[in-house]
Amino acid sequence: MLIDFHTHIFSPHVCKHREQYCARDPWFDALYSNARIPLVTAEDLIAEMDASGVDASVAFSLGWCDPGLIEEGNDYIIEAMRHYPGRIYGMAVVQPLAGERAVYEVERCAKAGMIGVGELMPHGQGYKLSDITLLTPIMTAVRHYRLIVLSHCSEPVGHLYPGKGDVSLQDIVTFLTAFPDVYFVAAHWGGGLPFYSLMPEIQRATANVWYDTAATIYLYQANIFPIVAKLVGADRILFASDFGLLRQRRVIEHIKQAGLDAQALESILGGNAQHFLQLRQIGA
Numbered sequence: 001m002l003i004d005f006h007t008h009i010f011s012p013h014v015c016k017h018r019e020q021y022c023a024r025d026p027w028f029d030a031l032y033s034n035a036r037i038p039l040v041t042a043e044d045l046i047a048e049m050d051a052s053g054v055d056a057s058v059a060f061s062l063g064w065c066d067p068g069l070i071e072e073g074n075d076y077i078i079e080a081m082r083h084y085p086g087r088i089y090g091m092a093v094v095q096p097l098a099g100e101r102a103v104y105e106v107e108r109c110a111k112a113g114m115i116g117v118g119e120l121m122p123h124g125q126g127y128k129l130s131d132i133t134l135l136t137p138i139m140t141a142v143r144h145y146r147l148i149v150l151s152h153c154s155e156p157v158g159h160l161y162p163g164k165g166d167v168s169l170q171d172i173v174t175f176l177t178a179f180p181d182v183y184f185v186a187a188h189w190g191g192g193l194p195f196y197s198l199m200p201e202i203q204r205a206t207a208n209v210w211y212d213t214a215a216t217i218y219l220y221q222a223n224i225f226p227i228v229a230k231l232v233g234a235d236r237i238l239f240a241s242d243f244g245l246l247r248q249r250r251v252i253e254h255i256k257q258a259g260l261d262a263q264a265l266e267s268i269l270g271g272n273a274q275h276f277l278q279l280r281q282i283g284a
């Protein structure tokens with residue numbers, strides 16, 4: 001079983017009219033104004049999954065600033081889930097600054113069968129993951145529908161890249177401390193959070209955290225896989241490509257060559273995600 005936990009897909013209209021959407025949304029512009037960054041549809045994702053042997057993918061659009069574009073993006077994800085049941089699992093993008101409208105959107109997407117809220121992009125949307133007052137109404141809905149939360153996380157050091165953002169380790173820990181019961185996927189290896197799990201209080205705070213591997217090739221040496229598996233357990237790592245940014249096949253090959261034992265490899269590539277999706281079904 002191969003499950004990719006982090007992919008971004010867009011409607012054919014968005015893919016065809018990139019410049020229009022860049023003009024309408026500053027965060028989309030920051031990530032996709034470079035025409036060499038691929039924009040992909042649900043069909044592109046399914047074709048990529050077929051070519052790479054991936055059984056299922058978790059998909060979302062992007063942390064647009066404008067709630068109208070967010071809702072359009074979520075509509076497209078819902079459509080994709082219905083088209084490809086069991087192959088595409090959706091997560092809802094939200095703009096917490098939209099207040100009640102954002103809570104309503106979480107409820108709407110949960111009722112449509114989405115499994116979570118994500119990818120949160122606090123840096124692109126103008127809020128902090130540590131703004132507990134702002135996020136409490138959203139997390140109340142998340143708890144009610146037993147949703148997963150997946151957030152972008154930023155390395156506090158190292159090279160800059162479009163979309164890196166400034167989601168700090170402290171922001172994440174503040175969030176986790178406020179919402180300890182929420183299942184949280186820290187994207188891009190949590191910006192390095194696993195290394196601090198050697199601190200007992202951080203180990204406790206991250207009891208319900210999973211780490212996705214999106215964009216690893218651009219960020220870390222391959223031995224991050226066995227090293228983090230040793231730090232937090234291979235059962236806490238989720239294969240994630242960040243497709244269309246990276247090809248799934250390339251990412252799978254990269255993980256296979258990272259020096260993991262067979263059991264760890266199997267759980268990272270799909271076993272852990274399968275367990276996660278089952279948890280969601282129990283809650284449904």
Ligand SMILES: [Zn+2]
Nearest residue numbers: 119152153187
């Ligand atoms: Zn991200």
